[in-house]
Structures are given as structure tokens and as C-alpha cells.
Amino acid sequence: MSLISKAAKEHILSRKELVEVLSGGFDDELFSAADEVRREFVGDEIHLRALIEFSNACARGCLYCGLRAGNRKLERYSLEGGEILDFTRKAVSEGYKTVVLQSGEGVYPNSKLVNVVCEIKKLGVDVTLSAGEKTFEEYALLKEAGADRYLLRIETTDRGLYKRLHPPVGELASHTEPGPRRGHPDMPFENRVRCLKDIRELGYEVGTGSLVGLPEQTLESLADDLLFFKELDADMIGIGPFIPNPDTPLGSAEGGSFTLALRMMSLTRLLLPDINIPATTAMETLEPNGRLIALQSGANVVMPNVTGDDYRRKYEIYPNKVSAGGNIREQIAAIGRRVADTVGKSKRFISRKA
Numbered sequence: 001m002s003l004i005s006k007a008a009k010e011h012i013l014s015r016k017e018l019v020e021v022l023s024g025g026f027d028d029e030l031f032s033a034a035d036e037v038r039r040e041f042v043g044d045e046i047h048l049r050a051l052i053e054f055s056n057a058c059a060r061g062c063l064y065c066g067l068r069a070g071n072r073k074l075e076r077y078s079l080e081g082g083e084i085l086d087f088t089r090k091a092v093s094e095g096y097k098t099v100v101l102q103s104g105e106g107v108y109p110n111s112k113l114v115n116v117v118c119e120i121k122k123l124g125v126d127v128t129l130s131a132g133e134k135t136f137e138e139y140a141l142l143k144e145a146g147a148d149r150y151l152l153r154i155e156t157t158d159r160g161l162y163k164r165l166h167p168p169v170g171e172l173a174s175h176t177e178p179g180p181r182r183g184h185p186d187m188p189f190e191n192r193v194r195c196l197k198d199i200r201e202l203g204y205e206v207g208t209g210s211l212v213g214l215p216e217q218t219l220e221s222l223a224d225d226l227l228f229f230k231e232l233d234a235d236m237i238g239i240g241p242f243i244p245n246p247d248t249p250l251g252s253a254e255g256g257s258f259t260l261a262l263r264m265m266s267l268t269r270l271l272l273p274d275i276n277i278p279a280t281t282a283m284e285t286l287e288p289n290g291r292l293i294a295l296q297s298g299a300n301v302v303m304p305n306v307t308g309d310d311y312r313r314k315y316e317i318y319p320n321k322v323s324a325g326g327n328i329r330e331q332i333a334a335i336g337r338r339v340a341d342t343v344g345k346s347k348r349f350i351s352r353k354a
């Protein structure tokens with residue numbers, strides 16, 4: 001039996017076997033097996049999530065990210081609750097069943113976010129949050145307010161690399177507002193894992209994922225990322241290539257390849273067959289039609305940005321970030337798939353609860 005058939009059947013490979021697949025040589029078989037497993041376990045429906053990038057203010061220092069506190073070139077914004085609700089209402093009227101609220105970390109007041117979640121839940125849609133590391137208490141308040149899911153990528157499970165990429169921020173950037181707490185400015189790996197455990201314990205659908213192609217990242221460490229997803233028993237996994245941002249310390253780094261990111265995504269589908277996997281914006285940014293290729297290699301979710309071009313440009317994690325918008329429904333129809341009209345909770349989450 002080939003490695004790929006084994007993975008498609010048993011949903012596990014050893015670290016060594018994962019490295020072998022990540023090295024290439026199995027690509028056609030891998031991508032079509034992931035497409036097959038996706039069809040068998042989560043079907044042909046694609047879930048659209050309305051992405052609202054509600055604040056680019058950030059107290060962190062992640063070396064790869066354009067939102068990092070040290071980037072003085074970025075014009076910062078934070079949307080008021082009313083504006084977030086306006087974008088949500090518009091998305092709901094366009095048929096979206098889930099909104100994803102994403103931001104930088106450690107600046108936007110949690111209490112404000114709690115109020116926004118309460119209001120959005122009255123509109124009858126699911127709410128996914130992607131607002132970084134918080135305390136157990138903060139996650140609990142957001143869950144009580146009605147939030148359904150939380151996305152927090154581990155970024156990399158390579159402890160040494162993680163440490164180098166997330167240096168202590170020290171003095172906070174001038175754009176950050178005064179406030180009682182800033183989380184953990186020195187961002188240890190253990191805290192990110194603690195956050196994921198808290199999110200699980202509180203009953204959220206748990207999303208994580210990693211960046212592919214970080215400087216000095218090895219195939220072994222990518223294999224470890226996959227084993228971490230499996231061990232965490234995640235409900236959603238978002239994988240994207242690292243795209244260097246010139247306004248960050250990693251501006252002249254090489255960046256990740258589309259194909260390696262796709263291999264990671266397809267392997268994730270084989271190992272965790274019944275979870276939700278987005279075709280990420282970074283995939284589309286790096287490769288024309290990247291999103292459609294991803295949807296045919298294991299992905300079943302798309303997260304179009306609904307905050308408009310002005311905010312999308314300012315939410316500049318990396319350069320030339322595309323919007324999903326426009327003709328995504330037509331593109332989905334053109335590959336013989338259909339847009340779901342349910343909230344699209346992770347099948348993994350549903351069967352774990354049952």
C-alpha cells in the first residue's frame with residue numbers, strides 16, 4: 001500500500017513518513033486523495049465565512065507580521081461596535097451564516113468585543129473569533145456572550161524557531177492604548193498552547209494552524225505541526241504560506257512555496273478527515289487560482305473579506321493580500337461544488353460532542 005493510500009485509510013503517518021510526503025514525489029496522488037477524503041467525510045458543500053478585520057492594532061512583536069507593534073508605517077484602526085454590526089448585517093443579507101472577527105492582539109478591549117458578540121448573536125449567525133492570546137477569563141466571557149469558535153494558529157511547533165519569531169516586545173508601540181493588561185508581551189510557546197487548551201475546555205470549536213516556509217523551518221518541524229494538529233484533535237486547521245512583508249524584520253526572507261503549503265493542507269485532510277479546512281487568502285495571494293486549487297485538494301471553507309478595500313489594505317499582514325470577494329460563488333459552481341446554507345459547524349466537533 002502506498003503512503004498516501006495508508007494515510008487516506010488510517011488517518012495517521014509517522015513523522016518520517018510525513019517528511020517523505022512533504023518532500024514531494026507524491027503530489028498528484030496526495031492532492032487527489034485529499035480531495036476524495038474531503039468528499040467522503042465533509043461532502044461537496046463549501047462554507048463561506050464573512051471575514052471582518054475589525055482592528056489592526058497590536059501589542060505583539062511577531063517578526064513575520066505586518067501588524068506587529070514595531071511597524072510604525074501602518075496606519076492603525078479599530079472599528080466601533082456599530083461599524084462591526086453594520087458589516088455583519090450586510091454579510092447576513094448576502095447570505096453568510098458565520099462571521100469571523102479577526103484583529104491584532106492585546107489592544108482591543110475584551111469587554112467591547114463581548115458586547116459586539118452579544119449583538120451579532122441576535123442576528124442568528126455563528127461567530128468565530130480570531131483575536132489572539134487572552135486569559136481563560138476573557139475567553140470564558142466571550143463564550144458566554146455566544147461566540148462559537150476560536151482560531152489561534154500555533155504558527156510553528158518548532159520551539160526554537162517559535163522563540164526567535166516571537167521576541168519580547170518590551171516598550172509598547174505608541175499606537176497602543178493604555179489599559180490594565182497586555183496579556184503576555186513575551187509570548188512564550190507554552191502560553192499559546194495554554195490558550196488552545198482553554199478554548200477547547202470552554203466548549204469552542206477549536207481552530208489552529210501554521211505558517212509554511214518560515215526561515216529555517218524544516219520538513220521535520222512541519223511534520224511535527226501535523227502531529228500537533230492530530231494530537232490536539234482540532235476542529236479547524238488553517239494553513240498558509242509565509243509571505244514576506246518588507247515592513248517587518250523578515251522582509252527580505254525567501255517566503256514559503258504554494259506547493260509546500262498545499263502539501264501541508266492536503267496531509268491535514270488525510271490525518272483529520274472530518275474537520276473544516278479553509279482555502280486561505282495567502283494561498284490565493286501566492287498563486288492565481290490558489291483558492292480553487294486548495295478547494296480541490298482538501299479544503300471546504302472560504303473566508304471572503306467583507307470589510308471593504310480600505311480596511312483590507314490597512315490590515316496588511318503581508319503585501320498584496322487579495323480579497324476573496326466578487327465571483328466566488330460562480331467559481332464554486334464552476335468546479336461542481338455548492339455553497340452551504342447551514343452554519344457549517346465542524347463535523348469533528350459535532351461527533352465529539354455526541
Ligand code: SAH
Pocket residue numbers: 064065066102103104105130131132133151152153155210211240241242243244245282317318
Ligand atoms: N492576532 C491574531 C490574528 C493574526 S493574523 C492571532 O494571533 O490569532 C492571522 C494569521 O496571519 C496569523 O495567525 C499568521 O499565521 C498569519 N500571518 C501573519 N503574518 C503573515 C505573513 N507574513 N505571511 C502569511 N501569513 C501571515
